[in-house]
Amino acid sequence: MTFSKVQPWITLAGRILLGVVLLLAGYLKAKSPAEAQMAVRAYEVLPVSIANFFGLALPWFEMGAGLLLIIGLAVRYSALFGGALMLLFVVAISQAWARGLTIDCGCFGGGGQVAAGHTKYLQEILRDLGLTLTGVFLYRFPKGKFGIDKFESTSELGDNSER
Amino acid sequence: MSDKKKANHAKDTTNRNIAIGMVIFVVLVGVLFSVLSNKTNSKVSIPASVSATDGYGIVFNKDAKVKVDIWEDFQCPHCKEFESVSGDYINGLIRDGKIRAVFHPMTFIGPESVLAAAAAACTADSGKFLNMHAALYNNQSATENSGTWTNTTLKLLAITAGDSSKATASCIDSGKYTNWTQNVEADAAKKNVNSTPTMFINGAKLNQAHYLDLAGLKADFAAAGVK
Numbered sequence: 001m002t003f004s005k006v007q008p009w010i011t012l013a014g015r016i017l018l019g020v021v022l023l024l025a026g027y028l029k030a031k032s033p034a035e036a037q038m039a040v041r042a043y044e045v046l047p048v049s050i051a052n053f054f055g056l057a058l059p060w061f062e063m064g065a066g067l068l069l070i071i072g073l074a075v076r077y078s079a080l081f082g083g084a085l086m087l088l089f090v091v092a093i094s095q096a097w098a099r100g101l102t103i104d105c106g107c108f109g110g111g112g113q114v115a116a117g118h119t120k121y122l123q124e125i126l127r128d129l130g131l132t133l134t135g136v137f138l139y140r141f142p143k144g145k146f147g148i149d150k151f152e153s154t155s156e157l158g159d160n161s162e163r
Numbered sequence: 164m165s166d167k168k169k170a171n172h173a174k175d176t177t178n179r180n181i182a183i184g185m186v187i188f189v190v191l192v193g194v195l196f197s198v199l200s201n202k203t204n205s206k207v208s209i210p211a212s213v214s215a216t217d218g219y220g221i222v223f224n225k226d227a228k229v230k231v232d233i234w235e236d237f238q239c240p241h242c243k244e245f246e247s248v249s250g251d252y253i254n255g256l257i258r259d260g261k262i263r264a265v266f267h268p269m270t271f272i273g274p275e276s277v278l279a280a281a282a283a284a285c286t287a288d289s290g291k292f293l294n295m296h297a298a299l300y301n302n303q304s305a306t307e308n309s310g311t312w313t314n315t316t317l318k319l320l321a322i323t324a325g326d327s328s329k330a331t332a333s334c335i336d337s338g339k340y341t342n343w344t345q346n347v348e349a350d351a352a353k354k355n356v357n358s359t360p361t362m363f364i365n366g367a368k369l370n371q372a373h374y375l376d377l378a379g380l381k382a383d384f385a386a387a388g389v390k
Contacts, residue, residue, distance in 0.1 A: 030193065033201050034271040034348045042357040052352045056201055060193035064186050074183050103357075113358035148182070150175060 011144025014134045015069045018082050021131060022066030028109035029059035039111020042103040043092050069138070072147025076139055083135020086128045093128070097121040203349045207342040210287045218350035219343065220265035221287050227263040229387050232363040234356045237279035237299045238272040238307050245360045245374050246300040252377060254293050261389050266296070269351055269359055270344045273308040280344045282317040285334035291326035298324040314338075 029036040037055030041048060062085070068078040093105050102116045105124045142149065205215070214222050220232065231253075235242040256262045268280035279299055286295040298320050304311035318332050334340070362369040364387045373379035 030197065032271060032273065033197055034269070034352065037201070037352050038271060038357050041352070041355055048353065048355045053198070056197040057194045060190045060197065063193070064190035068183070068186055073179060073186075148179060150172075150179070 007141050008144045011075075011138060011141050012072075012146060014138050015072060015075065015079075015144060015147070018079065018131055018134045018138065019066045019069030022062045022082055022085075023070065024066075025108050026059040026062030026064075026066060029055075029106075030063065032109055033059075035109060035111060036106065039104070039106025042101070042106070042112045043096055044099075044101060045092060045095065072144065072149055075142035075144070075147060075149050079135045079138030079142065083132050083139060086132040086135060089128045090125055090132065093121055093124050097125075201345070201349060201352075203346045204342060207346060208339050209343050209346075210284045210340060212287050212292075213284070213343070214265075215346075217265045218267060218354065219346040220267040220350075221284065221292060223257045223262075223264040223266075223293075224260050225263060227260055229261065229384070229389050230263045230265070230363075230365050232265045232267065232366075234267045234269055234351055234359055234361040236269045236272045236276050236359045237283070238276045238303065239359045240303070241358075241374070242360045243300045243303050246297065248375050248377055249380055250297060250300070252381070254297075256384070256389060257293065262384070266292070267347050267351060267356075268344070269356070270348055275308045275310075275312040277341060277344050278312050278314065278317060280347070281338060281340040282312075282314070282321060282335045284340040284343060285331045286321050286324065286326045288334065289326050289328045289331050291321070291324055291331075294324040295321055295326065 029039075033056055036059060037052045040046065040051040040055040040058075043051075045051075046054060061081070065078045065081045065085075068074050069082065089105065089107065096103055097119070102114055102119050104111050104114050104119070105121075106112065107124065107128075203219075209215070209219065210221060212221050212223070213219055214225070218232075233253075235245070253262075253264070257264050268276075268283055270276040270280050283292060283295050283299060286292050302311070302320055314335050318335050321327075321331050321335065360374060362374070364383055369383060370379065373383055
């Protein structure tokens, strides 16, 4: 079996993985906005007012990108957004770890400060790195099974709707 | 490509762009909804002892010099521990008029936090807030939002806390102060309160180690001028 035969299926699996993660993460945060705001503030990176807005807005963007990935629409842009977001989380969690903050990443709801010894930084970073790589793969190979995007047969990765 | 194919292709592209546009539209509406529903609303009913300038907290001894702010969630286990270590001491200071205490009952843990905070606010109107505050922690469930607190159980709890007034019962039933809890939460967000319990003494955050260390807490109060 050649890569070109398997690739559309890998792309489908990647879309569903990243899409479902984004949709779920967004939904759980949109459900408890105060906690989502708290989670962003606890990273101590953004000014408080911007962190509060970010906590309210981010879940909706996550849900939007997740939905587009699952149905296979504007896959390159959604994957770029999702992958960049995961990379941002890796950076944010790493700096929290390096500075000795004790917080929950708040990725799927929850968040804020936790007791020392209850942090899960390594797992969170590895998970988000994996999702970043998924995003990179989808950006490079957006053409997959059961997607709404259309691709010209002469192009191996182009997305007509985005030209 | 034939002309027909080209036309179909253009139509497909338009349809896809419409679908993408719809998703973006829903996202923006969602953001707008979240921002508007998490803002302070100055029109909601607030208990008599609540001060908007104190972040919509419930105020005791408004003329005392040492100002203490407490952010808590009635469903938060650490708040229960904090209450069991220092509750009696802090209540004593309030009864003796030595501190200006402002309680900010937060509700980020979920729907039962909202019910509990709103019910506690009802008891504030009949002067039983401190009793209800202690009763809520004594009655805290080990699992969050598990159905322990409903308006019915909270009314009974208010009675056991010594508040059997009809006004309190109807206040709890009608959810009079439900929307006020949003204002408390919005203010906590502005003041960068990221965990509960959080205590400020004269505007300075309490040393993290002193929440469960009564001697340390007493020293902090003494340093702030509490005799």
